[in-house]
Amino acid sequence: MNLWLGEILATDMLGETWQQQARVAALADKLRAKAFGITPGNVDEVIEKRSQLLKSVLPAFSQFCQTTLQIEPKEMLQVLWDLWLPLGIKLASQRQQLECPLIQGILGGQGTGKTTMSKVLSLILNQLGYRTLSLSLDDLYKTYSDRLVLTQQDPRLIWRGPPGTHDVDLGLDVLDQIRQSQSPVMVPRFDKSTYKGAGDRTTPEMVTDVDIVLFEGWFVGVRPINADIFDTAPPPIVTDEDRAFARDINHRLHDYLPLWERLDSLILLYPTDYRCSLGWRKQAEQQMIAAGKSGMSNSEIEKFVNYFWRSLHPELFIKPLVKNTTVVDLVIEINSDRSFGEVYCDRA
Template identity: 65%
Template sequence: LENLWKFWLPLGIKLAGKRQNLSHPLVQGILGGQGTGKTTLAKILILILDKLGYNTISISIDDIYKTYAERQLLQKQDSRLIWRGPPGTHDISLGIETLDKLRQSNNQSSDNLIPIPRFNKSLFNGAGDRIEPEMVSKVDIVLFEGWFVGVRPIAEKVFNAAPPPIITETDRKFARDMNRKLIDYLPLWQKLDKLIVLYPNDYRFSKQWRQQAEQQMIASGKSGMSNDQIEKFVEYFWKALHPELFINPLIKNTELVDLIIEINSDHSLGKIYHPNYLS
């Protein structure tokens, strides 16, 4: 409750103020790795903004995954894409088209419905697939969240001395290829008005958080990953886009990022600041 009054409500009011200064719906990016609470933040902001009179929706980058059939084909072309999620597994044009329609929605009548792509992760034994879109109209604020939303490509030479788990030449090749794939996402990131970054004090917390989440699932009678499976799963994404290489430079970029929220190991909030605080 303390977070609600000290942080979430002021943030909601700030987003509402930003919307008032725009001639189109606000598209606010939210970047956060596994377990940082980006989906929870989006839900809280939707509740607050709706109370303030702003019709708000949340879209995850997961919602624009390529279809199951397309990803099966993709995996045949590149066997390294063993998980959905890394750059290259999304329908970028669908994301651009959706955000474009939403940005134009306040010029249209409430009868004009806009399809919002949605994804069900439980289909095909957890591989997931796209489902019927959600139809919306007259949206004021869009929260676009995901684990690498807004992340930019970096200089290739950085991978010559990359941190673990990027160790072998095969790892470096994968990291370089994923870095190049980010170029395709830049037109999508251009649709964001600004970016909030949920920033763990230590990126390795995400492994600990995943273990806790899986243990809770197993305790409730559901199936969950073993610690060994979690290790491979989390490190796969660190190899694709390592937080030290991609997130650390981004949070210093005052042009792209407007707020950084540090996350402690127990999920409590740490410092909250603007990027120019660092400069």
């Protein structure tokens, strides 16, 4: 047991005084309380259950922070308590109510923390007795050879990522097998490092007895919009060619609707300013370069990010979903410093 974990369990952090403060805090944030089903009538039970779960998940969480995130676990303790633990409990409750595996969608752009959240939720759900599968939209990319053909057909698809570069039928097959509780299931995986970064399919992963699928991606659950909107679209959609590209990509989203229909619910990781993703990407590339790895220059990053904004602009496709409770079940706001802001299911 590491020193930090020992200090947490040895102090009064989970004692009665601390739990009373936790009860008050849990009810004070009314939007978050509503999102996680916390009421004055059940808050004692909620805090007790969360406290016990915190104790059981701390060893694995501490190791994850140190080895994967390479940060001190106590830096993430508040996020674990306020967000990830209640979210894990919420997903476990949803799974309990189903008679089949739960398919949870996670929508978030680059740098919003989809992968980290999925890994932490897997740790939590494992403690609650549920076997999870993390599946990325990236895992459904068409093969390298198929994407070469696609680029020949449409030279505008210079990078993998936008609608049209995925094998939707493959995704439907995998999710349907899991939904029907088939076991084992061969889950596709994608290696981004092959072909000088172009990437290709790698050896599938065989999984058994999946209870909950965490299906994440930068446009998971995104629906097509009215094509007339592109007549007055924001930058970088500025030329006739840009608008034609945006309309074509928007049309390709129709092919993904059957995949979104498999989702039981959808979580949106929502940056309060979508332009933050550009700065986050630059920070990530600078860190890689500082570590001696190859990375893109700032101008290359801007070209890359603008390409994705031209294909599915966050202001047009993501922002409207914040208030669309028929599509999105939970919104988690991301501040410019990548901290978590408000959490809500309905701001009304």
